[in-house]
Amino acid sequence: MEPPTATKNKIIYATYIIAALDITLLFAQFSVTPYLARRLGFDTLWFGYLQTTVGVIQLLGGPVFGRFADLFGARAALSISSLASVVYFLLLAAADSTVWLFLHKLPAVFMHALPGAQMIVADLSPSEKRADALAKLGLCFGIGMIAGSTLGGTLSTRYGEKFTAYVAAVGSLISLLLVQKFIPKHTKKHNAKENRQGAGSVFNLGEIIRLMKFPGVAKTFSVKIISGLPSGVFQVMFSIIAMNFFQLQAQQNGYLMAYFGVVQMVIQGAVIGRMTSRYSENSLLMLAIGMSSLVGLAQALTTNVFQFCFVVVPMMFSLSVFNVITDSMLTKSVPASDTGTMLGLCASVQSLLRTVGPTIGGFLYETYGVASFGYIQFTVNAAVFSFLLIFQRNIHKT
Template structure:
């Protein structure tokens, strides 16, 4: 009888302890989820600010370069130099983020931004303008932001989460282009550059205050596997081995071939704005703000809904097809109004293409390597900027604006037909 009494007396205590443990676990999970969301929101803010500073720089460099005696070809060489530097810096920066941590990587990128703008402010010769580009080797705030978001987002929601960074890009494009054009027109290039340095300092303070040292969430097996890997940041083998994962090499080829023609147009736009459309710095800022509005609408309100309804392979195919038509339209445009008509489909195709390819690639590798993979994605963009200015400069000088748009039409049409054929073959195999 006494045993029954003791048993009955102890049961409520056990139930209460179990409930308390469950409540503590639930509260801990809720706290972790809140911290995760807060970190992502802070990263979005840092990305928006960084793009703002970047477009302030875009408002400065073409006009400063012209004052220092640069012509179209030499400006192309300057852009090519940036592409070469970031081509090698991107994968190493991604590897640095995987090994050392997200906060260290973002801090390094923001600190490089500060140095970059200070050098831009004091540049008074063509040689100094080339020296000023050296910090771009680690100026990868946006790829670092993508790394954090990829680490903290669920795989099935990754494309939507990454697309929100595009929304930040649009906000930064509008703010940076408008502010940059106004600062250059009213106060000059030097004041605008110092403003960029001050803004980059703010970004650095946000990183140090809110971003955790590491954002990797790994299983025990994945953690043990990562511990056994070579931890050297400069390990070429650890970087290139990612190409051996299924589908990675093919996606990279598509990213390069389909992205090159549109990349050429983007890097040449500042020259096109000056020589074809005869835009002033302030007017050019308004055009870039229009780009930003279009990108905000696409990445903030369209891509998330599309990824929830359609497969990533179908969206990739759609983006490449639209890009081909945009190239054809741009080959025949004659004025700013006609160009503005192509902006919305252009931003749609670029946004969907970049988000989908980045999402596909990060899903193809272990979570411990997402930083390196996004670094390789950044290297692809740098490769396009490396060869883009040279190819674009030659095409523009010898054949005019038509040749750049027509190259985009031919290149993207070829990739579209290739992917369409592969998808049809897969569907037929699945039915059989």
């Protein structure tokens, strides 16, 4: 029996709180790791290897986590994610060598709270309001970015990296309790037990690959990877850019990330929902890709952090619209029983970018400088925009 609207809304609001807490703790860790790595003797290349390790781990875990959520329910999936986060932060607190810093990344294979939250929102929101609901989840991301960056920067500056990691571990334990209290075992309309019996195991790659055969999925997924690669490389390398190019300290970097969060909150909370009610998703996707190309050109010409703060506004707009619209389009292209797996695949795109991003980003940074990130983003997104424009025109002609 489908739960009433009031119950659905209560679950969605609880999901927003859990997602905001998880993102807060994640960004608190972002304020710790680069500076801890530097203290342990990491250079740009080795920090890139560290980021690549995380990307590979989450790339492998993303689709499996999504399929696990489809088969066994939202509560079980988010509980595993929260438990993994507790272990992750405790290992970070214990990291006092290069080996330990790499080992503490292993629990990240299970840390997929945001895709899990997206699955709940996709399951419980009407199809026509899905993009707006996912955008509101992005609002939680902005809140977490502000709170986590400020908290992490302040705690690590005043009390050190270990204390910050312990605080994050306690926060993850609180997140686990919230999941157990407010998230139901299953949020899908179909019978989960029957689905488990008929769909094979969690590790059935055939079932995961099957989703790519639905109409429009392969094209949208390819656009998500290709168009998102340049900005993904820049995001992966941003902590190094902030530290070396902009010469920011941990607390200053926290303030800058908080500014990112404020901008994203406004865009995701007040802009995207209104735009999705007025314009088609295809039009918004084209807008995001075109603007991303222009943002890349602006990034290439940026020479100081003050100028960069102006570029942040269109950058966050294009990123937010692009991620929300592609996720919405992909979940609508597959059956409701497979939205978790699809969102796990979407999360794996980000993991893929984090996997190849540090290697590509480290090479570009050392060889061609910061401006190269912007020029590549401009070129790639301009090409994708042109391809989609020609593709749509050909469809209209036929």
